[in-house]
Every structure is written in C-alpha cells, then in structure tokens.
Amino acid sequence: MTLESWVALFITCVALSLSPGPSSTYALATSIRQGATAGFKAVLGSTLGFSTLILIALVGLTAFVATLPWLVSFMKGIGALYLLWLAFTLWRSVNANEPHMEVAQQKSLSRHHTVVRGFLIALSNPKIVLFWLAFMPSIVAVDALTAVDMAVVIATFALVEAGVELALVWFGAAAQHFLAKHVRLIDRFSAVIFVLFAIMIVLSE
Numbered sequence: 001m002t003l004e005s006w007v008a009l010f011i012t013c014v015a016l017s018l019s020p021g022p023s024s025t026y027a028l029a030t031s032i033r034q035g036a037t038a039g040f041k042a043v044l045g046s047t048l049g050f051s052t053l054i055l056i057a058l059v060g061l062t063a064f065v066a067t068l069p070w071l072v073s074f075m076k077g078i079g080a081l082y083l084l085w086l087a088f089t090l091w092r093s094v095n096a097n098e099p100h101m102e103v104a105q106q107k108s109l110s111r112h113h114t115v116v117r118g119f120l121i122a123l124s125n126p127k128i129v130l131f132w133l134a135f136m137p138s139i140v141a142v143d144a145l146t147a148v149d150m151a152v153v154i155a156t157f158a159l160v161e162a163g164v165e166l167a168l169v170w171f172g173a174a175a176q177h178f179l180a181k182h183v184r185l186i187d188r189f190s191a192v193i194f195v196l197f198a199i200m201i202v203l204s205e
Contacts, residue, residue, distance in 0.1 A: 047161055047162045087195045
C-alpha cells in the first residue's frame with residue numbers, strides 16, 4: 001500500500017467514524033450512565049467488532065455473498081433484531097419510581113457485559129462489510145492484498161474509530177454529574193436512536 005493510498009484510507013476512516021452510528025451512541029450513553037471506565041469498555045468492544053467485520057470483508061466475503069445472496073439479508077435481520085432488543089432494554093431500564101437504585105444496580109451488573117455488548121452492536125450492522133467490499137478496490141488491488149495491507153487497514157480504522165468514540169466517552173464522563181439527572185430521558189432517547197438504526201439497516205439496499 002502506497003502513502004497516497006493510506007492517506008485516502010485515513011480520510012475515509014475519519015469520515016466514516018464521524019458519521020453517527022449505534023456504536024458511538026452506545027459509547028456516549030454508557031459513559032453518561034456508568035462513567036468513563038465503562039465507556040472505555042464499550043469502545044474496546046466496538047473496536048474489536050469493527051475490526052472483525054473489516055477482516056471478514058478483506059479475506060474474501062465477496063465470493064461467499066455471491067454464492068449465498070440471502071446471507072446479507074439474514075445478517076441485516078439479525079442485526080436489526082439485536083438493536084431492537086437493545087432499544088427495548090434501554091427503554092425500560094430505569095424504574096420511574098426508583099431511578100437511583102435502578103441505575104446503581106445496573107452499574108454493578110452491566111459493566112461485565114459492556115465489552116461484549118459493544119462488540120455485538122458493532123457486528124449488528126453488516127453494511128460495514130459491504131462498504132469495505134466496495135471501497136477496498138479503490139485503494140489496493142484486492143487480488144494482491146498482503147497480510148501487511150490487511151493489518152494496516154484494520155489498525156487504521158480501529159485507531160480512528162477508537163479515537164472518535166473515546167472523545168465521546170470523555171464528553172459523556174465530563175458531563176455525567178449534570179446529565180445523570182436526566183438518565184431516564186437519555187436512555188429513552190438512545191432507545192429511539194437504536195430503533196431508527198434498526199429500520200435503516202432493514203431498508204438499506
């Protein structure tokens with residue numbers, strides 16, 4: 001991969017990472033509700049998830065999808081269902097009568113699952129795979145893709161995505177004391193966002 005190709009890759013990664021998505025929404029909401037440490041775990045999970053999707057795309061999912069054209073629709077359906085389930089749990093996560101106790105209980109219970117949830121949210125959007133399948137040929141000859149090229153692509157996107165999400169985590173943690181008063185509203189708002197992303201995934205071509 002040439003320097004010019006890497007610069008094009010970097011710019012694309014920045015643009016893709018800055019666009020709103022379920023992973024960035026989850027990282028921000030988690031840092032507001034549970035603090036920076038939990039937010040960092042959410043970022044770790046989503047970064048690992050995105051890296052997995054990119055690796056799948058780079059190792060030749062094109063031929064696999066061509067053989068099984070229904071696979072993309074199946075992946076979209078699974079991803080949309082997971083986002084809807086997550087939206088449901090967020091919508092009903094805080095008891096209106098006992099908000100502080102409920103948040104404290106969730107804080108102690110959910111941190112163990114934050115990385116896994118971040119990973120699954122990243123995997124819930126198969127459009128990432130389709131994007132890289134369409135984008136990679138413009139950067140490097142896919143038939144001559146080396147292990148080093150793959151490592152550079154994955155590392156570049158992982159670092160950029162993690163940097164953007166960590167900035168959101170920092171903001172959420174810094175504003176936690178103020179926003180914690182509105183945690184129920186934030187959960188409901190995040191739930192609506194996840195529903196919208198689920199609809200977008202299903203309707204996307």
